[in-house]
Amino acid sequence: MQKILANYHTHTVLCDGKNTPLEMAQRAAELGFTHLGFSGHMDPDIHMEIQEYYRQIGLLKEQFKGKLDILMGVELDALYDPDCAPQAEYIIGSTHFMDVDSEIPMSVDNSEEMLAALCHEFYADDYYAMSKAYYELEATVYDRLHCTFVGHFDLITRFNDSLHFLDETDPRYYMPALEAMEHLVKQGVPFELNTGAVSRGRKKEFYPNNYLLKNLHEFGGEIFISSDVHQREHLNGCFDEAARAALLCGFDHYNILEHDGTGKVVMREVPLR
Ligand SMILES: [Zn+2]
Ligand SMILES: [Zn+2]
Known part of the structure; x- marks a missing residue:
């Protein structure tokens, strides 16, 4: 099996991460990475100074030129401003928030309490109704954001290992x-296999879970492998396990993004074996 030496889902102190962009890039270089993509959050509950982000990542690109291909991406949410980061080189299209009429933005991954309140107030405590609404919203993520790939597809299960509010083998789930997955695959947008929750000990399965990942392959979907890292120790967290899971689900390659000779960002297939 090949070592995975790239990550495109990287958070820093400029949003909700624990390390500076420089510390992340140094860690990537230590690990022998060839590519590192930053993906600052631009969510209503996480403030990031976008000009400062552009500036710092721009400087890093110069600093690591010839050693590490650094890309400046952004992680956007399906519900919020698609044009807030026009200089981003790629977009992760994520669905954290539900489309409900509430004073504060209600996300599915903030806390168990928020999730319960969300379901109680807007879905009459019916978690299957809530997850259906979640996937209906997520099915629009490409139309809304024209994202480069879909982030943590089944984030609605963030607290399911502890709360068991959904039976993930139930067809209602x-x-x-x-349906959302097949629709997005038909639109030609790849998905990430996201190891973040597993490497932080929050979940047993990656996003998407094995069942969904198998179906993603059957639909003809494409994958990136990413760590959704918030602290440098997890930059390549569970990448070997993710590669094995991808192989078991039928994938023989994953994808990376890189700058071509003209400085354009292109997608390239990399074999898993
Ligand atoms: Zn996210
Ligand atoms: Zn993220």
């Missing part, structure tokens, strides 16, 4: 998920 997985049918709406598969």
Whole structure:
């Protein structure tokens, strides 16, 4: 199996991460990475100074020129401003927030309490109704953001290992998920296999879970492998396990982004074996 030496889902102190961009790049270089993509959050509950972000990542690109291909991406949310980071070189299209009429933005991954309140107030405590609404919103993520790839597809299960509010083998859960997935695959947008929750010990399975990942392959979907890292120790967290999971689900390659000779960002397939 090949070592995975690239990550495109990287948070820093400029949003909600613990390390500076420089510390992340140094860690990537230590690990022998060839590519590192930063993906600052631009969410309503996480403030990031976008000009400062552009400046710092721009400087790093110069500093690591010839050693590490650094890309400046952004992680956007399906519900919020798609044009808030016009200079970003790629976009992760994520669905954290539900489209409900509330005073504060309500996300599915903030806390168990918020999730319960969200479901109680807007879905009459019916978690299947909530997850169906989640996937219906997520199915629009490409139309809304024209994202480069879809972030943590089944984030709605963020607290499911502890709370068991959804039976992920129940068709009421997985049918709406598969519908959204098939729709997005038909639009030609790749998905990430996100190891973040597993490497932080929050979940047993990656996003998407094995069942959904298998179906992603059957639909003809493409994958990136990313760590959704918030602290440098996890930059390549569970990458070997993710590669094994991808192989088991039928994938023989994953994808990376890189600058070509003209400085344009292009996608390239890399074999898993
Ligand atoms: Zn996210
Ligand atoms: Zn993220």
